[in-house]
Amino acid sequence: MAENKIYRASTTAPVNIAVIKYWGKRDPHLNLPTNSSLSVTLSQSDLRTHTTASCSPTYPPAEGDTLLLNSHPQSLSTPRSLACLTSLRSLRRSLESANPSLPPLSSYPLHIISTNNFPTAAGLASSAAGFAALVRAIADLYTLPQSPEELSLIARQGSGSACRSLLGGYVAWDAGHKGDGSDSRARLVAPRSHWPEMRAMILVASAMKKDVSSTSGMQATVATSSLFRTRAEVVVPREMAAMEKAIEGRDFEGFGKIAMRESNSFHACCLDTEPPIRYLNDVSWAAMQLVQGVNEKVGRVVAAYTFDAGPNCVVYFLEGDRREVVGCLAGCLKEGLVERVEGGVELEDGLEGAKEVLRRGVSNVIMTGVGEGPVSVEDHLIDEKGEEVQKNGV
Amino acid sequence: MAENKIYRASTTAPVNIAVIKYWGKRDPHLNLPTNSSLSVTLSQSDLRTHTTASCSPTYPPAEGDTLLLNSHPQSLSTPRSLACLTSLRSLRRSLESANPSLPPLSSYPLHIISTNNFPTAAGLASSAAGFAALVRAIADLYTLPQSPEELSLIARQGSGSACRSLLGGYVAWDAGHKGDGSDSRARLVAPRSHWPEMRAMILVASAMKKDVSSTSGMQATVATSSLFRTRAEVVVPREMAAMEKAIEGRDFEGFGKIAMRESNSFHACCLDTEPPIRYLNDVSWAAMQLVQGVNEKVGRVVAAYTFDAGPNCVVYFLEGDRREVVGCLAGCLKEGLVERVEGGVELEDGLEGAKEVLRRGVSNVIMTGVGEGPVSVEDHLIDEKGEEVQKNGV
Known part of the structure; x- marks a missing residue:
C-alpha cells in the first residue's frame, strides 16, 4: 500500500x-x-x-x-x-x-x-x-x-x-x-434517448448574484403566502402527473403549456410572499411576451419559457422547430449573441417594445439541450x- | 308645465x-x-x-x-x-x-x-x-x-x-x-369622520390606457388561475374581516399590512393567469421597495402601497406620519412633482437603484386623502x- x-x-x-x-x-x-x-x-x-x-x-x-x-x-x-x-x-x-x-x-x-x-x-x-x-x-x-x-x-x-x-x-x-x-x-x-430533440435557449438577463437566495425565499413563502398551500397540495400534484404524461407521449404542446403556467404559479407565490419576492424583471416579461408572440404566430406551442429564482429566461423548444423559435428570437437579440437562423416568423407589431427591452437586457445566450x-x-x-x-x- | x-x-x-x-x-x-x-x-x-x-x-x-x-x-x-x-x-x-x-x-x-x-x-x-x-x-x-x-x-x-x-x-x-x-x-x-387622517399619495407611473382591461383580465383569471379560487374563497373573506376591524380600531399598522398583502395577492393571481397578466412594472416594484424601506427604517408600518389594474402606486399613510412618508418618498421623485417635506428618514444604501427607477418613472404625483x-x-x-x-x- x-x-x-x-x-x-x-x-x-x-x-x-x-x-x-x-x-x-x-x-x-x-x-x-x-x-x-x-x-x-x-x-x-x-x-x-x-x-x-x-x-x-x-x-x-x-x-x-x-x-x-x-x-x-x-x-x-x-x-x-x-x-x-x-x-x-x-x-x-x-x-x-x-x-x-x-x-x-x-x-x-x-x-x-x-x-x-x-x-x-x-x-x-x-x-x-x-x-x-x-x-x-x-x-x-x-x-x-x-x-x-x-x-x-x-x-x-x-x-x-x-x-x-x-x-x-x-x-x-x-x-x-x-x-x-x-x-x-x-x-x-x-x-x-426517449426525447433527444429537446433544446434549451437560455437568455441571460443578469449574471449577478440574486437578491433573495432560494433558501431564505422559499421558507418566507411557506411561512407567509396564503396561496402557496394550494399550489403545493393541489396544483403541483396535478401538473406533475400531466407533465409526466406529456413527456411520456413526447407531447411538446402539453409540456410547454404546463411549463409556462408552472413557472407563473411559482412566481405568483413569490409575489404573494410577505414581503414580496421578485425574480421576474422587465427583461423577463419581455421574453415571456415574445415567446407567447411566437406561439401565437405559429399557431401552436413551439416554445415554452420557464424562470428559476432569477430573471434569466430558459426557452425550451424542439429541434424540429428551431427555424421558427430561434429564427424569431435571435432577431430580438443583440447582434452576435446567437447564430442567426433564417425563416423565423414575423412577430406582431405590438411586440416592438418587448423586442427593444430584450435587445437591451439580454447580455448572453446559451444554446443547449437535454443531456446525460x-x-x-x-x-x-x-x-x-x-x-x-x-x-x-x- | x-x-x-x-x-x-x-x-x-x-x-x-x-x-x-x-x-x-x-x-x-x-x-x-x-x-x-x-x-x-x-x-x-x-x-x-x-x-x-x-x-x-x-x-x-x-x-x-x-x-x-x-x-x-x-x-x-x-x-x-x-x-x-x-x-x-x-x-x-x-x-x-x-x-x-x-x-x-x-x-x-x-x-x-x-x-x-x-x-x-x-x-x-x-x-x-x-x-x-x-x-x-x-x-x-x-x-x-x-x-x-x-x-x-x-x-x-x-x-x-x-x-x-x-x-x-x-x-x-x-x-x-x-x-x-x-x-x-x-x-x-x-x-x-371616523378616521379623517387617512392620506393617499398617488405615484403616476403611466397615464396610458392599459393593455389588458379589467373586465377581460378578471374573467381570464377566473377561467385559468389555479390559485384564484383559494384567494376568492379563503384569503379575501379572512382579509375583509381583518380589514374592517383595523378600520374600526383606526389601526394603521393592520390596515397597511393587509392592504399590501392584498395587493400582492391580487397581482399574484394575475400572474397565475394563462397567459399571465402584468400590471406591475419596474417602477411599481421600485415603489414597493421604497415603501418597505420607509417602514423598515421607521420601525413600523407608516406607509402602505396598493396597485389596481395598472402600474400606478397608491401609498396610504396617516397625516401624523406625513413627515416620514412624504419627506422620504418626495426625495425619490423628480424635482417639483411634490412639495418637499423636511425630515424624512434616510433610506438604506441598498435602495439607490429603486430610487433612480422611481425618479425616472414617475411622471406625476397626486396628493389626496379620504373623502366624502x-x-x-x-x-x-x-x-x-x-x-x-x-x-x-x-
Whole structure:
C-alpha cells in the first residue's frame, strides 16, 4: 500500500432546469420539499461543473477537508456540506469494515477542486450541478456501489435540486412522505434517448448574484403566502402527473403549456410572499411576451419559457422547430449573441417594445439541450502530488 | 308645465381605491363579484368626475340618449350603460305612476355631459367615478328617493367598483349570495369622520390606457388561475374581516399590512393567469421597495402601497406620519412633482437603484386623502337651452 498515494476521482455534472418547480421545504434540515418537482437535465457540453475529489494520508489533518470552487476556498463545514460528507464517509466505512484490505480512505482528509463553466448563483442552478458533482466524485473516489438514485438522497441534503442532477434526461424529484426523507429522491421519468430533440435557449438577463437566495425565499413563502398551500397540495400534484404524461407521449404542446403556467404559479407565490419576492424583471416579461408572440404566430406551442429564482429566461423548444423559435428570437437579440437562423416568423407589431427591452437586457445566450447525467473523467483538477492543476487560459 | 323646459341635475363623484381588491365576476351580466371588496373613497378636491344629467321633451327622440365624456361622444347603448339607464327610468316611472302631476321625465331623452379631472382608463378608477356620477346625477334629476346603498345596486351594473363610489369614507362592497344580485351592494364601514387622517399619495407611473382591461383580465383569471379560487374563497373573506376591524380600531399598522398583502395577492393571481397578466412594472416594484424601506427604517408600518389594474402606486399613510412618508418618498421623485417635506428618514444604501427607477418613472404625483361621497352641485355642464357649457381654459 502506497502510503503517500493521492487517491483521485473526477466527474462532470450537469445543470438541470425545472419545469415543475421546487419551492418550499417541509423539513429545512433534511431538505425535504413541500412538493415534487421535475426537470430536464441539460447537456454538459454547454453547462457543467467539473469536480475532482481526492484524499490522502499525506494531507495535513489539521487543515481538515478543503474545497476550492473556481479557485476560491469554500467552507465544507456548513451543515449542508457536512451532511453530504458524513453520509458518504459512512458508506465508505461500511465497505472498509466488510473488506479490511481496502485502504481506509474514509479516515483521510478530502481535498476537492471544482470549476463551473458558467457564473455561480445567477439562477443557473449552479448549486445543483455543484453538489451533484461533489457527491458523484466522492462516491467514485470511495468506489461506492450505490445507484445514482440512492446517491440522490445524499445530494438532496446538500442542495435540494442537486438530487435531480445525478440523472440525465427527464428527472422527477418525488417529495416523499417519510419523516426521515428516505423516499424523497430522484426518479428517472425518461432518459435523454426517449426525447433527444429537446433544446434549451437560455437568455441571460443578469449574471449577478440574486437578491433573495432560494433558501431564505422559499421558507418566507411557506411561512407567509396564503396561496402557496394550494399550489403545493393541489396544483403541483396535478401538473406533475400531466407533465409526466406529456413527456411520456413526447407531447411538446402539453409540456410547454404546463411549463409556462408552472413557472407563473411559482412566481405568483413569490409575489404573494410577505414581503414580496421578485425574480421576474422587465427583461423577463419581455421574453415571456415574445415567446407567447411566437406561439401565437405559429399557431401552436413551439416554445415554452420557464424562470428559476432569477430573471434569466430558459426557452425550451424542439429541434424540429428551431427555424421558427430561434429564427424569431435571435432577431430580438443583440447582434452576435446567437447564430442567426433564417425563416423565423414575423412577430406582431405590438411586440416592438418587448423586442427593444430584450435587445437591451439580454447580455448572453446559451444554446443547449437535454443531456446525460454525471460522467466520470480522467481530466483531474488535482495532480498526482495533490496540487491544483494549473490550466492556462481557463 | 313648461313644455320647452330643460331639466338638469349635476353631481360630482369620487374615485375610490380598493385595499381589498375586486377581481373576478361570478355573474358577468349582473356584475356580481366572486369576492367582497373594500375601498377608501378619495377626496373630490383632487380627483372627481363632474356630471350633468339633463332631459327634455325638446331633445330630438331620434338621437336617443347621449353622453359626452371629456368632450368625446360615448355610446350609452352598451349593455352596462343600458342596465343603469333602464333601472333608473323604471324607478322614475314608478314615481310618475304614483303621482301623475310629476313631469314624465322617464319618457324624455337624456343628454349627459361628464368630465374627469384625471386621465381616463389609466388605472385611476375612472369608470368607478364615472358610473357613480352618472347614476347619482340621473337619480337626482329624477328626484328618486332611494338611498346611496340602494343606488349602488344600479351603479354596480355599470361598473362593479362604481358601487363603492356612491358612499364616502371606508366602503365595503359585499359580494352577496343571491342569484339576482339584490344583496351585492355597497355598505358603509366607517364614514370619513371616523378616521379623517387617512392620506393617499398617488405615484403616476403611466397615464396610458392599459393593455389588458379589467373586465377581460378578471374573467381570464377566473377561467385559468389555479390559485384564484383559494384567494376568492379563503384569503379575501379572512382579509375583509381583518380589514374592517383595523378600520374600526383606526389601526394603521393592520390596515397597511393587509392592504399590501392584498395587493400582492391580487397581482399574484394575475400572474397565475394563462397567459399571465402584468400590471406591475419596474417602477411599481421600485415603489414597493421604497415603501418597505420607509417602514423598515421607521420601525413600523407608516406607509402602505396598493396597485389596481395598472402600474400606478397608491401609498396610504396617516397625516401624523406625513413627515416620514412624504419627506422620504418626495426625495425619490423628480424635482417639483411634490412639495418637499423636511425630515424624512434616510433610506438604506441598498435602495439607490429603486430610487433612480422611481425618479425616472414617475411622471406625476397626486396628493389626496379620504373623502366624502357624491355631492350635488349647481355648476351645470349643460345650460338652460340644453347646450354644452363652454368653459375656457379647462
